[in-house]
Amino acid sequence: MPIAILSALAEEQNGLVHLLENAQQIRHAGRNFCRGKLHGQEVICALSGIGKVAAATTAAALIERFGAKAIVFTGVAGGLGDAVHVGHVVVARQYVQHDMDASPLFPRFEVPGYGRVVFDCDTALTNALLQAVQACVQQQAGRWTAELGLGAPQVHEGLIVSGDRFVSGSEEVAQLCQGLQRAGLQPLAVEMEGAAIAQVCADYGLPFAAMRSISDKADDAAHVDFPLFVQSIASRYAQAVIEELCKRL
Template identity: 30%
Template sequence: MKIAIVTAMPEETGAVLQGAHQKKKGMVNGRHTCRCSITGHEIMLVEAGMGLLNAGWAATLAAEDKPDLIISAGFGGGVVAGLSVGEVVMAEQVLQWDGTGFEEVAVGFYGRNSAADAMALPRGCFITGDGILRKDELASHLTNANKPVVEMETAAVARVAAGNGIPFLGIRAISDAWDEELSFSINEFCDDTMRIRPAKVLATILKRPSIIPQLIRLARNSKAAAASLGKAMERLLKQI
């Protein structure tokens, strides 16, 4: 099968590619790409950078390759109690948060998410926002969402997939639990292309050293999420 995978950050890319063979890396418009083979599938991975705009661009590039499936893979945050750090969730619903409410994204899920059932993975509602969102605010607006997960790219990738008639899957490993409200803005760490820049991270830490314990905790949690994501992606690609 020919599969396109969109990630946002190097840590997510590394997790997805840990079982890859015959890697051929490239750059397109400053973004990393990799063509490879994983469990016999022909893979095209695009590391988009964070946010809806980057994810939409990456998914559009991937769609031009005419894949049989597009996967949005990465980390996410739990919104309500019930998901722990390192747990992996597959999307059964995709919402986009516009600052005041949710818009449901029409998604053509691959196999009606039979892969999630075969892998005994929980299904959840992915909530995409173009920045770090307060989980308590999101939770106050949710009614019947199952295992909500907040992230920054899925809605854009799902829209491009649906627009091109390509089946879609979303998979996220939890890197911050529901009771971890992030005390910084992603813009403080990123350049204009929504890519994390070490110099900006350092400048923010120097201005607000109180965030250091949270950054250390998030780094540890992201490592756990990456390990879980890598294992889940390998199982998923063997299953489909």
């Protein structure tokens, strides 16, 4: 079963790509795809691009052109939950598009034509990803966060929200969370791609799972240098977790 590994940033996938056996680079739809094997599992690595449209295009290409049977996303996000801090990891159970608003024709956050707000991640694949993340946190990740002066990493699971804007201010975070909470939603993290991929996978009936390492609190305070975080923590999470996941699959 070919499994696709998506990330938004090249730095997160460099380590993974170098580990692939019999790697083959393919250019398609303006993107570079790398196909090979990792611990006996057929893997296709690709960069999603930034934003929902780019992510959806990449996901569709992986399914239509490369025959992906499951998609896993690994990347960074801003933390929204009170207990979610820089260096922690959120494993998605559900996704919502926080900027979807077709009211008054449809309720706020509902995706027209689907009759729902929430897109669930695949339970079995998410459980396997969660176990791989937990193993990484228990065995390795504490050393990585310590290098940047961060606290011990923790794993969270729940709702991640996506939208086509970079959320980076305290007031914007408060408004975002209040709007979601009024709809009965409790977000743990915010990013720009996952909900689109979840919708594409729902269309095709494919399993989808995602993890996000928390690089900031999506507010005005810069807790750590972002490029340094990606290199020192996010890229390590991507490599270690996906390796462990492939072993488990």
